[in-house]
Amino acid sequence: xxxxxxxxxxxxxxxxxxxxxxxxxxxxxxxxxxxxxxxxxxxxxxxxxxxxxxxxxxxxxxxxxxxxxxxxxxxxxxxxxxxxxxxxxxxxxxxxxxxxxxxxxxxxxxxxxxxxxxxxxxxxxxxxxxxxxxxxxxxxxxxxxxxxxxxxxxxxxxxxxxxxxxxxxxxxxxxxxxxxxxxxxxxxxxxxxxxxxxxxxxxxxxx
Numbered sequence: 001x002x003x004x005x006x007x008x009x010x011x012x013x014x015x016x017x018x019x020x021x022x023x024x025x026x027x028x029x030x031x032x033x034x035x036x037x038x039x040x041x042x043x044x045x046x047x048x049x050x051x052x053x054x055x056x057x058x059x060x061x062x063x064x065x066x067x068x069x070x071x072x073x074x075x076x077x078x079x080x081x082x083x084x085x086x087x088x089x090x091x092x093x094x095x096x097x098x099x100x101x102x103x104x105x106x107x108x109x110x111x112x113x114x115x116x117x118x119x120x121x122x123x124x125x126x127x128x129x130x131x132x133x134x135x136x137x138x139x140x141x142x143x144x145x146x147x148x149x150x151x152x153x154x155x156x157x158x159x160x161x162x163x164x165x166x167x168x169x170x171x172x173x174x175x176x177x178x179x180x181x182x183x184x185x186x187x188x189x190x191x192x193x194x195x196x197x198x199x200x201x202x203x204x205x206x207x
Contacts, residue, residue, distance in 0.1 A: 001119060001193060002185030006171055007038040009184065010090040011121075012045075013164035014083075015156040016100045017063040019055050023106040026051035027076050028065050030083055031156035033164050034090055037171045038181065041164075045086040046157045048073040063154040077111045080104065084115045092196070095139045095163050097122035101196050108201050116203045117195050123166045125192050130170050142166060 014032035018025040031046035048065065050073045060066050094100045097120055108114070127137055134145060139162055140153050148165045152158040174182040184193075 002183065002188070002190065004184050005181055006184055006187070007036060007181055010034060010036050010042075011093050011164075011167060012087040012090045013093045013160045013167065014087070014100065015094060015159035015163065016103050017065060017154065017156050018103050019051050019053065019059050021099075023102050025103055025106065026053060027079065027103060027107055028055060028059075028070055029063070029156040030079060031160045032083060032086060032092075033157075033160050034086065035164055035168075037168050044157065044160075045083055046160075047079055047082075049079050050075050052076075064152075065155075076107050077113065080107055080111070080113055081115075084118070087118060088116075090118075091193075092118055092120040093123060093163055093167055094120070095123045095142075095159070095166075097124070097194075105197060105201065108197060114201050114203050115197060117197070120194050120196050121188060121192055122194075123163050126170060126188065127166060129189065130173070130187075139163070 012032045012034045014030065016027055017029035018027055027049040028051050029048050031044065033044045034042040048070050050070045052075065055065060055067055055070070101120065124137055127142055131145070134141065139159060143150050143162050146166070146169055148162050150158050150162050170187055171182060174187055
């Protein structure tokens with residue numbers, strides 16, 4: 001995978017919004033933007049999710065998603081299956097990836113969902129390598145530093161758009177310095193590319 005040119009790969013920049021911060025928290029929104037860095041952006045995936053429990057007020061204050069907004073929305077089982085079908089054969093990219101994967105893993109364990117393995121990358125790790133001098137690597141701080149517009153931080157589609165733009169800026173910076181497109185391994189250290197889900201949730205584990 002590290003030897004692939006980035007323009008031969010597709011990525012899905014994604015983000016989740018949830019009822020809380022712990023593993024047992026439930027999805028209330030997930031969005032993904034499938035793109036090839038040098039070619040095109042595919043139609044995005046974005047939906048609210050009915051968590052089947054009340055959304056705590058402390059969470060609603062952050063993402064502005066309230067119970068009335070999700071009561072008629074699809075349930076997590078349908079949404080998660082649809083999202084991973086949308087992301088099939090792409091590389092997932094998120095900011096503070098381990099949080100989003102923790103939430104997805106918790107929902108998959110709760111619902112008995114298994115999926116084929118998929119590679120994932122964290123823009124938090126990428127930007128710490130790419131811009132080592134910053135005092136903050138929060139998504140909003142990075143957007144401000146890089147001049148990336150975002151109207152609604154903590155809404156999934158807006159945050160996913162910023163993640164996508166960060167990936168494209170990293171690639172553009174490499175091209176500017178090297179006069180060519182990078183291999184994936186030239187913008188990622190080997191440990192930055194991780195596989196999801198763990199074996200007990202992987203369809204491969206049944207074979």
